[in-house]
Amino acid sequence: MPRYPQIDCLRGLAILGILLLNIVSFGLPAAAYLNPAWHGLPSTGETVLWAVLNLFAQMKFLSVLGLLFGAGIVFQLPRGPSWIRHRLLWLVLFGLLHGILLWQGDILLAWGLTGLAVHRVIAQSQDNASLLRTGILFYLFGVGLLAVYAAISGHTPGSDWLPQPAEIEAERTVKLAGGWLAIDDRFAQLDGRLAALLTQYGWELAGLMLTGAALTRKGWMLGQRTPEHYRRCYQILLPAGLLITGLGTVLQYFTGWDFRWSGFWLQIPGELASPLLAVGYIALLHAHWQRLSTWRITASLTQVGRMAFSNYLLQTVVCTVIFSVMGYFMQLTRLQLLAVVPLVWLVNLVFSSLWLRHFRQGPLESAWRWLTAWTTRS
Secondary structure, X not given: OOOOHHHHHHHHXXXXXXXXXHHHHHHOOHHHHOOOOEOEOOOHHHHHHHHHHHXXXXXXXXXXXHHHHHXXXXXXXXXXXXXXXXXXXXXXXXXXXXXXXXXXXXXXXXXXXXXXXXXXXXXXOXXXXXXHHHHHHHHHHHHHHHHHHHHHOXXXXXXXXXXXXXXXXXXXXXXXXXXXXXXXXXXXXXXXXXXXXXXXXXXXXXXXXXXXXXXXXXXXXXXXXXXXXXXXXXHHHHHHHHHHHHHHHHHHHHOOOOHHHHOOHHHHHHHHHHHHHHHHHHHHHHHOHHHHOOOXXXXXXXHHHHOHHHXXXXXXXXXXXXXXHOOOXXXXXXXXXXXHHHHHHHHHHHHHHHHHOOOOOOHHHHHHHHHHHXXXXX
């Protein structure tokens, strides 16, 4: 499979970028991920931080990864459907183990299951324009389902939005105790995660994968347009995406993150804007790649992207040690958690640099490839 440094760089940037949001899931109760007022109104500093991340990061880097996953399926097509199917089945298993044994915020299971659902659509599609339209329609259908949930949901928040003190203490006990108690808790959450994937989020994720595959086949994802073309793209997409997600962000603030509005309805602008911003970020990189490719940080991001799978799980290991083993869960504010992020990034960057001096692939990438080859031959 050919390597495209722009794709690796984007993947590395996205893997590091998702930690800006995931760090909250590691260090605070689950409700804090979407609701900064989970334990009362946040301070001015925390409100500003939430707003900035909501504008530029929330769902945006995940959307970039979804688009890149679709590109990855296109790259794997020459190996045949059996190879792709086995590769995705192994990803599902990795996701199950990761989500049950280490962290309930795993995305690998969702990525693997959705990939199994769409890879044949990508392989059999002969019309890139039709594939692109299908991806957009799938994504919009997922957003529409979110609106349906908003219409039928009650106005009383649950523990996933506004937990009671006893529920917070129970979550803290599980996080710090670890072991079988934590494994049992994560296993109990598995059915809810699968239900959300099947009934709403999976449609959006499938749409992103199909869109990424179509843009890759057109050469757009690979930087095969002129810098002027990409410049026009991000000059349109970034302001439009920021305007839409900015509206939702402002309204959430002025409603005081009230569950009736912020729990569902005001998540919709962000959902609509995330693909626009994700594609805008990709266009921004391609437009300026000639200059960016000479920077040392770009080379480092490219190395992280080449080992994205290993680095994603490495983030889980490092954060589990910090917040569960060392006991820092609920000991840091949202602002203080942000200071931990560069330390984890440094671990990713150093690990990638040292590993790739001696090996062509990351350790989990190599294991994934070997397991896929083994079961495909069998």
